Amino acid sequence: MRITSGMTADAAVYNLNQGQNALNTLQEQISSGSVVNQPSDDPLSTRQLLNLQQQINAGKQTTSNITKGTLALNVANTALGSMMDIMNQIKSAAATMISGANDAGTIANVTSNLSQLKSQLVDLGNTKNGNQYVFGGFKNGQPFDAAGNFTGTNDPLNVEITSGSQVSTNVAGGNLLRGGTPPAAVGSGATAGGSPVDILGSIDALITAITTKNSAGIQDGVKNMAAAGDQITGAQSDVAGRLSRLNNAQSMITNNQNTLESAYSDMQNVDLAKAGVELSQQTTAFNASLAATAKITQLSLLNYMT
């Protein structure tokens, strides 16, 4: 094959260009730290990387949902704890009246104490988390009026904790304090202490029984109060159960996120040691081709003709 100086020059330019391209790609990878810098670098990996990224983002969104849900449930839990304290006070006040033989002064004291405790229960029923009433369902106004009538809804305020799975972050106020909407019948005689209990209605009935010295009514009231305590405890354990579900979901997501992120890094992060070695190999090769080009292009018969 005839080799002409033009061929040598063209081949030198072509090969130097190839070398420079390879160096450029390595340099881009090392300086950005990423293997895939644009979709055309590796379309298949791009697809997987974007899928991973979307799952990671979905995880972040769910984490934010769970944080908000946990806050709402904790507020409800605290309110339920205070309700339980109040119920205990009501129970002991009612117990002191069980004989039904106290003087008018004591009766007045106890009844006023009981109505105070009832309004505290109503206030707790109007507990807010931010601008949401945790016992009000979908209603955004106060779910309980001063008399204890429930005007909220018993709907669950759901948040998504994983794709397609939802957890309610509130407690149905009507079911909790009134035993249902409309309120359950106040238990008396055989039905006293049955479930569900209209707690607020039973307190009203108890106050009436104490005022009228109706000892059977007081005994029914005491039974009802015991059942009311159970109803609140039940709600507490329901909330605790949901909190632990959120907690589990959170730790599962954290685990998932770790796995996804390490998969993402495996695909996307440059193995610097490997890239460094490749870079130095390419640099050596490029230097060699530069040196060879410089040598070869100088070769000419002209140098020896006088």
Next chain:
Amino acid sequence: MAISTLMDIASSALNAQQVALNVTGENIANVNTAGYSRQQVVMATGPVTTSNGYTLGNGVAVQSVQRSYDAMLQQQLVSTNSSYQGNLTAQTALQQIQPSFNEVATNGLGTAVDNFFGAWQDLSTNPQGTAERQALLSSTQVMTDTFHQMNASLTSVASSADSSLTGISSEVTGNAKSLALVNAQIIDTQAAGGSTNELLDQRDLLLQNIAKDVGISSTVQSDGTATVTLAGGQQLVSGAKYATLYTNPSAAVPPTNNIMLTALGAPPPATAPGTDTNVSATVGGTGNSLGKLGGTLQIRDTIVPGYLSKLDEMASKLVATVNAQQSAGYGIDGPPATTGNNFFAPAGVTSATIALDPSLTAAKIAAAFPTATDPAPTSAGNNGNALKVAAIQQQNNAFSTGNDSFDGFYTSLVSAVGTDTQGAQNATTLGAAHLQQLGSLRDSNSAVSLNEELTNMTKYQLAFQGASKVINIATTMVDAILGMIQ
């Protein structure tokens, strides 16, 4: 046999060696001329005569000056150049498009869509929150802006492709005109019996240049002229006649350029868009794969519209599904809260026109969905509809590529852009390597080698000196004879 015969032989040698030195000089001078084919002097012995019973030669004569040339290589160079330039043009445009879809390195439409649905999730945790509602409005704004921006950058790639058609067409016409001129000169020179070597080189180079711009098939006639036919079968150059290739705006809105071709002529008839041939559909070759013109048409007519239609499809699905769910729910703009409101303007179903419904306010965002215990119009704390809209992100929609979620559909689109770009890059790299290989084969055959020319020069110079010496000797011989007479 006379001494003058010796003189004649020597002088024929001097002539021949001088022609050879001239050709060598010409070769050296054109070592860097594009398309130049090296020339070689073919020498032959002069006519033989018989003198004194011996058959003797009569010096040397230059028989021809040959051009080193391989017609098949030339044809391959022409066709490879066409497809290489087509791929290169497509690749350049794809590299302009790709950054808009580069979801790997920057946050683009995919993230904007994720954030849009994320804002609905946030709204579901606090359905009456003003901050959440505003955040949803602004993340929607970001998403529609991203749609518009991607649409604008794609459209601008297509329109700059469209406007570059004019330049390419006039370049083709310019080269066709030069080729017709060279053809005419070849005919004239041959009629006068001159050497057409340089003209043939120019002809081949012009063929290559035309092939870079547009797919052609060329035939070299017996008289040395080249006939050029476009991919659609229309003649561009024939002998001294050529046709004008030009662009003419179409009737579409906005107008795009049609590629038109006049009849042959020297010079060709004036352009008349009404009667000239419209070659837009065929000039780029199969799949618009040939030449810069083909690559540019491919960008304008196939690549960009393909991506745009996918974006439009996504925008229209998003508008339809979100609007349907939004209008099923209730806002907090009461009492009484309204229902049946659109979220996106229902007319904006393309990536260029997708926009928030102008009558939508933060309070009209329908987070609430009627339930048995919370019937319509609903309470402000109701988050049922927000959850339903947020769920749209995961649900599958019927797209032209099959059932997929919005994320999945967009990821496929990004990956398709990547695949297309990678394909064009690979094709270009391959084409460049092929061209380099063909180029070296052509160079090996036709290009000037300085070392070879220098050697030849020394060779001819020595021969020239030798012939001079012969004349010198002959002169001495004549002197000697004249001396005998004195």
